[in-house]
Amino acid sequence: MSPEAKTDALLVLNAGSSSLKFAVFAIEGRGLTQRYDGQMEGIGAAPHFILRDAAGARIAERQFVAAEAPKGHEGALGVILEALKPLLDGATMRAIGHRVVHGGRDLSAPVMITDAIMAKLRALVPLAPLHQPHNLAGIEAAARHFPGVAQIACFDTAFHRTQGHAAATFALPPRFFDQGILRYGFHGLSYEYITRRLAAEDAALGRARLVVAHLGNGASLCAIEGGQSRATTMGFTALDGVPMGTRSGQLDPGVVLHMLDSLQMTSSEIAHLLYHDSGLKGMSGVSQDVRAIEAAGTAAAEAALDHFAFRVRREIGALAASIGGMDALVFTAGIGENAHGLRARICAGLGFLGINLDPEANAANRPEIGRAGDPVRVLIRPTDEEAMIAEHALALVEVA
Numbered sequence: 008m009s010p011e012a013k014t015d016a017l018l019v020l021n022a023g024s025s026s027l028k029f030a031v032f033a034i035e036g037r038g039l040t041q042r043y044d045g046q047m048e049g050i051g052a053a054p055h056f057i058l059r060d061a062a063g064a065r066i067a068e069r070q071f072v073a074a075e076a077p078k079g080h081e082g083a084l085g086v087i088l089e090a091l092k093p094l095l096d097g098a099t100m101r102a103i104g105h106r107v108v109h110g111g112r113d114l115s116a117p118v119m120i121t122d123a124i125m126a127k128l129r130a131l132v133p134l135a136p137l138h139q140p141h142n143l144a145g146i147e148a149a150a151r152h153f154p155g156v157a158q159i160a161c162f163d164t165a166f167h168r169t170q171g172h173a174a175a176t177f178a179l180p181p182r183f184f185d186q187g188i189l190r191y192g193f194h195g196l197s198y199e200y201i202t203r204r205l206a207a208e209d210a211a212l213g214r215a216r217l218v219v220a221h222l223g224n225g226a227s228l229c230a231i232e233g234g235q236s237r238a239t240t241m242g243f244t245a246l247d248g249v250p251m252g253t254r255s256g257q258l259d260p261g262v263v264l265h266m267l268d269s270l271q272m273t274s275s276e277i278a279h280l281l282y283h284d285s286g287l288k289g290m291s292g293v294s295q296d297v298r299a300i301e302a303a304g305t306a307a308a309e310a311a312l313d314h315f316a317f318r319v320r321r322e323i324g325a326l327a328a329s330i331g332g333m334d335a336l337v338f339t340a341g342i343g344e345n346a347h348g349l350r351a352r353i354c355a356g357l358g359f360l361g362i363n364l365d366p367e368a369n370a371a372n373r374p375e376i377g378r379a380g381d382p383v384r385v386l387i388r389p390t391d392e393e394a395m396i397a398e399h400a401l402a403l404v405e406v407a
Contacts, residue, residue: 015101016042017400019393020084022105022145023138025050027083030393031091034101037405039397043094047083052076054083058090080141081148088152102157103149104400106196106392108138108245110162112187117165117399120146120158128160134191134244137282159400166195169235174329177243190247192239194221198229200395201339201388206234215334218326220319220353221390223340224252224295228319230326230333238329240322246281249318252295255285256318287311297346316352323353327360335384336362336377344387347372354385 014033021028030044045058045067054076058067067090071077077086105120109131118124125143132139149158167175167190175190177183198219206213217231227248229239240248240257250256258281266272272280280289288295290311293303300308327333338350347369354364361382369376377385 014098016095016098017102017104017397018100018149019104019396019400020106020145020149021393021396022080022141025052027080027087027145028393029087030397031095032397032401033098034401037401039394039401041394041397043091044393045087047077047087050077050080050083054086056083056086056090058087079148080144081151084145084148084152100153100156102159102400102404103153104159104161104396105142105146105149106163106396107142107146107160108163108193109135109191110160110164111191112189114160114162115165115168117159117161117403119403120150120160124160135193136278138245157400157404159396159403161196161396161399163193163195164191166199167192167229167236167239170237170239174238188243190239190242192227192229192236193241193245194225194227194229194239195236196392196395197221197339197390198231198236198239200391201337202231202234203395204388205335205337205386212335216327216330216332217335217337218323218333219337219339220323220343221340222319222338222343222346222349225254226251226256226319226340226342228322228326230330232330238326240326249322250286250290250315253283253286253288255281255289287315290314297342297349301348312349312352316349316355319353320355320357323357323362324360333360333383335386337386337388338376339388339390344389345372350376 017032019030026048028046032039054071056069220228227241230237291300291308363378
């Protein structure tokens with residue numbers, strides 16, 4: 008880790024179904040400085056490993072063939088640690104922070120991971136089947152590689168616990184809410200990061216009414232007032248809300264009943280359809296990648312983009328209503344930060360809310376893309392879930 012950074016280190020792991028993202032931070036006093044980051048993609052097939060320095064330059068890269076591929080998340084972590092070993096230069100690993108998608112009702116803040124916490128997290132697997140098992144696999148792999156090092160779980164659901172009952176409940180008898188069937192919301196670490204960074208750059212934005220659009224392969228929006236979540240588009244699971252790369256988003260539950268009863272589909276067939284073969288990929292018949300869909304230019308591709316934009320636009324209006332108006336619309340994540348054409352589709356027709364794009368600024372993906380002087384600012388801000396996890400992990404180990 009370079010001589011000046013030869014100190015305590017903190018590792019962040021963000022485990023997905025076939026990927027393991029990581030970031031290494033130097034602990035300097037009470038602050039953090041990111042030194043390295045990267046990912047192992049394609050776990051279970053032919054993984055691709057990338058390691059970058061603080062400036063974003065690639066300092067290591069390897070494409071594995073299937074026959075030589077590391078096994079599972081533990082094997083992937085082994086490759087990552089082997090590459091980091093000479094760079095860490097004897098630094099002491101102080102803590103490992105993990106992104107965990109679902110914390111349920113009880114886990115509403117970052118926690119030190121214990122056997123009891125792991126048992127609670129395993130019980131939540133059915134509520135986040137695409138994510139939770141892989142988050143737990145990353146935790147288990149890290150525990151074997153770093154015995155005795157503090158591990159901290161940071162939850163995507165935690166930020167939304169400030170929602171009121173009206174926003175969090177479904178129109179079901181109260182006993183279901185009492186059993187934990189409610190709108191949890193997700194992408195909370197991203198929303199928390201964006202909210203904190205906006206407040207740091209402008210105190211007025213920290214107090215403002217924001218609608219933040221986290222648009223990536225997974226997509227959701229959140230209404231934030233005074234730095235707190237008031238309403239969000241995802242619900243009991245990460246399947247709800249706006250369409251996503253491969254997920255359907257909001258769906259009339261009667262459609263599922265029809266699939267079960269009339270089409271004789273099994274629950275596993277329906278789950279696969281809704282999680283893996285719907286959304287932009289299912290509608291376009293091309294891909295979940297917006298760039299590929301835009302390039303295709305087919306009627307189905309155009310319909311997919313129009314539907315996505317319509318649903319996001321509708322949610323912007325609904326979320327603004329939930330907090331009595333809005334002062335800024337913020338785009339983040341892969342689509343939100345880069346897909347200027349789709350942003351233009353989304354914002355078309357939102358002039359009545361005071362949202363109008365500056366076409367040149369939007370095409371250039373500038374930090375501020377709204378028309379000067381309009382009542383609602385339109386911003387682009389990169390999210391950094393790993394930095395948010397690192398901040399939480401450091402705070403916990405300092406207290407311990």
